[in-house]
Amino acid sequence: MKPLARRTLAALLLIAGYDHSALGMPSFNEVKADFRPSDTLILDRHGEILQRQRTDVTVRRGQWVALADVSPALRTALVLSEDQRFYEHSGVDWRAVSSAAWGNLWNTRTRGASTLTMQLAGLLDGDWRAGPGGRSVTQKLGQAVTATQLEARWRKDQILESYLNLVPFRGEIVGIDALSRTLFGKAAHGLDAREAAVAAALVRAPNAAPARVAQRACGVLQAMNAAPATPPAIKKAAPPVSAPAARSPAADCDGLDLFVTGALQRRAWPASEGLAPHLARRLLATGGPATPTRVNATVDATLQRFALQTLQRHLRELRGRNVEDGAxxxxxxxxxxxxxxxxxxxxxxxxxxxxxxxxxxxxxxxxxxxxxxxxxxxxxxxxxxxxxxxxxxxxxxxxxxxxxxxxxxxxxxxxxxxxxxxxxxxxxxxxxxxxxxxxxxxxxxxxxxxxxxxxxxxxxxxxxxxxxxxxxxxxxxxxxxxxxxxxxxxxxxxxxxxxxxxxxxxxxxxxxxxxxxxxxxxxxxxxxxxxxxxxxxxxxxxxxxxxxxxxxxxxxxxxxxxxxxxxxxxxxxxxxxxxxxxxxxxxxxxxxxxxxxxxxxHARTPSRAPLPPAGLMAQRVSFGGQLEAARSEWFLPGTAQDTFAINSIADNDPSTLGRGQKRLKTVKTGPAQATRITAPADGTILALDPDIPPTRQRVRFTADAPGARWLMDGQPLGSGATVPWMPWPGRHRVTLVNAAGQQLDEIRLEVRGAGVRAVAYK
CATH class of the missing domain: 3.40.710.10 (DD-peptidase/beta-lactamase superfamily)
Known part of the structure; x- marks a missing residue:
């Protein structure tokens, strides 16, 4: 027996003797349930996506994507690039193993014999992940054993779906949803052949230079052009994907370098997008320490959209009036x-x-x-x-x-x-x-x-x-x-x-x-x-x-x-x-x-006036002097009356007497009105400003009697309807008297400033 065959047989014996039940491999549903995107979806009251908000800054991971929602071009590109006999083997591609030397079989620099199932085993179980020096023999064997166990328990479409959602791509990007939206600005179902080829190339070399990624993507494109129609990926077993024919049509690789360079530099997926970014932040801030993947809100997305559009439209109409914000x-x-x-x-x-x-x-x-x-x-x-x-x-x-x-x-x-x-x-x-x-x-x-x-x-x-x-x-x-x-x-x-x-x-x-x-x-x-x-x-x-x-x-x-x-x-x-x-x-x-x-x-919903609560009474009221039109008015118990008028009107209108009119305290108008000081008001407090010259801080007293005389704290101040006064700190009494010395009106005021001196009222 040749050395290679002997080593292959030894590996088979090790795998056969491995205790599968001890591995505790999770089911597909458990893996899917444990998946955590880096974004939280805010859903409206009807389940519609209202806002997407990034909550995990350590990784860029999108939502879990079902295999049926993945572009057929991407499924074809991935199988051709990583595991051409994916639908034939049971976890380990023994044809690839037997056709290569033992050193090439476990060399971490290539994936010639590492199937998609084996790669998924490494993603699911950290024990089988390669370290800085590559995988040990034990890790390689454990990875192969786990792959056979996965094939025995999972369907092929579940393996492929999980791989696409868990595989790391470039930098912080993990999973096909994040890759598609970040580098190509679209969902995974919209990837064309060229974009699918670039995605498949990044699986093999996530952080390679753009030129290297473009070179490998070109090879994937050539394989895709030569391959027959994509086999259905939802079946457990399917016809094999043939290798490229000897005379395959040439792939269109012109401009691929420029396309790859632009895609790898693009970050088309913002950290937050949707209709309610402020509400999303509020929800997440009050949601507790654990960050959920989905949060339900009371907001109605249709109404939210209408309100936002109405606000923006009206603000555009106000353009030129220095207004740009609203809520x-x-x-x-x-x-x-x-x-x-x-x-x-x-x-x-x-x-x-x-x-x-x-x-x-x-x-x-x-x-x-x-x-x-x-x-x-x-x-x-x-x-x-x-x-x-x-x-x-x-x-x-x-x-x-x-x-x-x-x-x-x-x-x-x-x-x-x-x-x-x-x-x-x-x-x-x-x-x-x-x-x-x-x-x-x-x-x-x-x-x-x-x-x-x-x-x-x-x-x-x-x-x-x-x-x-x-x-x-x-x-x-x-x-x-x-x-x-x-x-x-x-x-x-x-x-x-x-x-x-x-x-x-x-x-x-x-x-x-x-x-x-x-x-x-x-x-x-x-x-x-x-x-x-x-x-x-x-x-x-x-x-x-x-x-x-x-x-x-x-x-x-x-x-x-x-x-x-x-x-x-x-x-x-x-x-x-x-x-x-x-x-x-x-x-x-x-x-x-x-x-x-x-x-x-209320386009289709009526709105009716509320019914009055108990304890209210309605009464018709009129207003003296025709201040306002008569009407029916609501009153609390004990406050109702049928006529409202000010004193001067009520005194001259016999119809208002004896009707419970509650007169307001007011100054009467008309010829009999008493002479009074009109400015400043009684109790005024004036504050002197040390930065303003005193001559510019004069106070002007006014009255409605041209011939009256003014007294300041009992001393003559001036005469006439208006007199100026240079204030000084303290409390003062201003008196208005007639020619006979009889007091007509009086006010008191206070001037505040440095060196306030108390003046007792007389």
Whole structure:
């Protein structure tokens, strides 16, 4: 017997005597179940892929690809390149073994006798993997034994499928899915003959130079051109793939060097792609230490796509107004599930990674509904109460606070319904004076708004949205209004046991349900907002909705938030950098996006007005002096009345007497009006600036009596309707007297600065 035959027989005897049961080789299903891609797939509520997010930076591994989804060209190229008798042998190609010398058989520099099954055995069992010095004889024999065991337990298509998904390619790339998407920018089923040849060449030499890979790929192409049709790979046994014929047609290798060089340098597979990158990061950040391969979300992919496209389309229409960012949130009112989470405008933004859903921004007028709801619940106001929308100066610890309306105009006496619907600033600040900033801050926290500071820190500007809040929390606060004042957290993961229809989220009372209903009734009233937005506003929908817009200082933030019977939608538009927009208001920025998303939600779903809760009563009211048209209004028990008028009107209108009119404290107008100091306001605090010359810090006192005389702390100051005064530190009393010395009006003020001296009031 020849030496080679004797060694082959010895190997056979070793394999035959090996205890197969001791190997514990996993099944195909176990291998597939243990496969872990480097990316996590975020699935929407219907199972559609919403986002792919890379979570393992140590390896580039795609999803498991079924053999039926692999390009036939690639299957042919791999078999021809690595194991031409794959469908004939039972794990070990003994024809290759017997035709080569023993040294060549186990030389790790070649794979002439290493079958695909043997290579898979090395991938599955680390004991058979080659080390720096190659495989030992024991490893080689163990690899052969494992290969025969695999062939006995697995089908050929399972072996080939597993190999394609586990084989390492170039660098960090493992598996055919990662290779196809990274180097060729397509799925594995789309690889053509040339791409398949390059992939097969990389199996043999993963990190070879491009020229070497191109040379081997050319040989694979030639073999593919000469081979007959690809045998079906899904059968356990199949006809052999013939070797290239002696006169095979020449493969088209022209330009292969350039193609290979370009492919090996390409990284067409981004770390993240899809419709919801910000939601994906949020899901993975709250998912625990173990990284799953698939995560289910509550988002609806169709709605997410529509919201993103609507945002991008509208921002393109605003091109030239310095606005490039935006965010959209859609919530299910009953369950609190997030149905859409658009964190940015994507390609339109220079800061696309910033999540506009979670980024804190100034909410502008969007806090007013909660302020009026609190005032109504505390019976400080009713929806018909009158508030003065006129210039005002409110003394604060830091000086005077002078609120302004958005349009720099004032509407005079208006009802609470008009003040909220038309989003007037001065009445809102007057209401906060009644409620107090700290009490309002507690109310905002009760509806889930994460204020960073106390109410006293923000002061009266809190009524106009001086605090910074995220869109998600603000949208959920509006959902609290939609749910009759009941607050519950939002959900981005579906419940463990899906129920029929949206499951109600655990909720707790955060607002008086009657006040919440009245506020919703105001925000759904087109007539209430007509003073500012007109009757033909984009906010008016064909179905029932309640909506509020907001714009922060210098037009840096733009909001539209509102709800229907089933959904709550929040939209923010602005710049992630904080830059001001150019002439973009609530109705031109965020509102059109809000209206489009709401229309999409109710294209086939009706939205009806909610029923009033128990404890509310409706009564027809009129307004003295024809301030507003008579209407039916909602009242809490004990607050109803049929006429509302200011004192001067009520005193001159006998029809208002004896009807329980609650008169507001106000200064009467008309000929009988008393002479008074019109500026500055009583209690004003002035702060001297050491960087400004004293002559430039004069205070001007004004009164509505041209012939009056002025006294400063009892000493003559001047006469006339206007007198200047150079302030000095301390507390002062300013008195207005007539020619006879009779006091007409008096105010007290304080000047703060270096060297404050106490002056006792006389």
């Amino acid at each position: 959209v949130v859609v919530l299910d009112n009953a369950s609190g599930e997030v149905l859409a989470w658009v964190g940015s405008s994507g390609e339109l933004s220079d800061a696309a990674e910033v999540d506009g859903v979670l980024a804190p921004r100034q909410p502008g007028s969007t806090l007013k509904p909660f302020l009026y709801a609190q005032a109504i619940a505390e019976q400080r106001l009713t929806a018909a109460s009158l508030l003065d929308d006129a210039p005002t100066q409110i003394p604060t610890a830091g000086g005077l606070y002078i609120p302004q309306n958005y349009d720099r105009q004032f509407k005079g006496w208006v009802s609470v319904r008009t003040a909220l619907g038309a989003s007037l600033n001065v009445p809102a600040v007057r209401t906060l004076v009644m409620v107090s900033p700290e009490a309002f801050a507690r109310q905002l926290r009760a509806v889930g708004l994460p204020l960073r500071e106390t109410g006293d820190y923000y002061g009266y500007s809190l009524a106009l949205g001086s605090a910074e809040l995220p869109l998600l929390a603000l949208t959920n606060a509006y959902r609290t209004l939609a749910n009759g004042g009941r607050f519950s957290e939002v959900a981005i993961r579906p419940p463990a046991r899906p129920a029929k229809g949206p499951a109600a989220a655990p909720a707790g009372p955060a607002l008086d349900p009657r006040a919440a209903y009245i506020v919703g009734d105001i925000l759904s009233d087109p007539n209430a907002r007509a003073r500012t937005f007109g009757t033909d506003s984009v906010l008016a929908t064909r179905f029932w909705t309640a909506v509020k817009t907001g714009t922060s200082k210098d037009m840096r933030d733009n909001w539209a938030l509102g709800w229907s019977q089933r959904y709550t939608v929040g939209v923010w538009v602005g710049n992630a950098s904080g830059a001001a927009m150019h002439d973009v208001s609530g109705t031109s920025g965020a509102a059109p996006i809000w209206a489009a998303v709401m229309q999409q939600l």
